[in-house]
Amino acid sequence: MIKHTLFLKWWLIFTATIVGMILLAVDGGWTVLWNEDTTKLSFVLLAIFMGMSIWCGMKTWRLSRFLDEGREEKHVVEKIEHLVEVGWFTSDLCLSIGMMGTVIGFVMMLSGLAQVDVSDINTVQGLIKNLGAGMSTALYSTLTGLICSSLLKVQYFNLNQAIDQVRK
Numbered sequence: 001m002i003k004h005t006l007f008l009k010w011w012l013i014f015t016a017t018i019v020g021m022i023l024l025a026v027d028g029g030w031t032v033l034w035n036e037d038t039t040k041l042s043f044v045l046l047a048i049f050m051g052m053s054i055w056c057g058m059k060t061w062r063l064s065r066f067l068d069e070g071r072e073e074k075h076v077v078e079k080i081e082h083l084v085e086v087g088w089f090t091s092d093l094c095l096s097i098g099m100m101g102t103v104i105g106f107v108m109m110l111s112g113l114a115q116v117d118v119s120d121i122n123t124v125q126g127l128i129k130n131l132g133a134g135m136s137t138a139l140y141s142t143l144t145g146l147i148c149s150s151l152l153k154v155q156y157f158n159l160n161q162a163i164d165q166v167r168k
Contacts, residue, residue, distance in 0.1 A: 004064045006159075007060050010056065010060040010155060011057070013155055041141045046144065048090060052087060052152055056087055056156060056159060060155075063080050063159065067162065077163060087152060087156040091148075091152035094148040095146065096145075097145055098141050098144060098148075101140075101145065102138045102139075102141060104141075105139070105141065111130065
């Protein structure tokens with residue numbers, strides 16, 4: 001019998017995420033993200049994601065160890081179950097931060113409309129530059145928030161399923 005199957009599921013998800021991040025780095029994606037997201041909220045989201053993923057891994061390891069040893073200490077399971085709520089909250093927080101980046105990007109995008117003099121080519125060029133910067137900020141922060149939230153939800157769903165299994 002394979003030991004720590006619960007933890008191995010988490011490890012598979014986490015490792016696939018790290019491989020994806022490495023492939024993104026090789027392709028120059030991190031540089032594009034840094035240059036295009038003027039708020040840098042994407043990197044705040046990534047830091048939250050990494051911290052909560054590792055935290056989920058620690059909780060998954062702890063529960064996996066107890067399950068494999070055959071111990072059913074209800075207080076440990078209840079404590080982990082209570083702490084899983086923090087993970088679900090954080091996954092929703094990632095969505096919210098991503099949406100804040102969207103709103104900030106749209107505000108950046110539309111902020112130059114009031115000062116546009118269509119007869120002056122320089123102001124029109126400045127407006128187009130603001131539109132591009134605002135739109136890229138909005139889209140990249142939204143995408144990062146959605147990806148981080150989704151990947152956290154997969155990890156915490158895995159942990160929740162194991163807790164539900166213990167409860168039965």
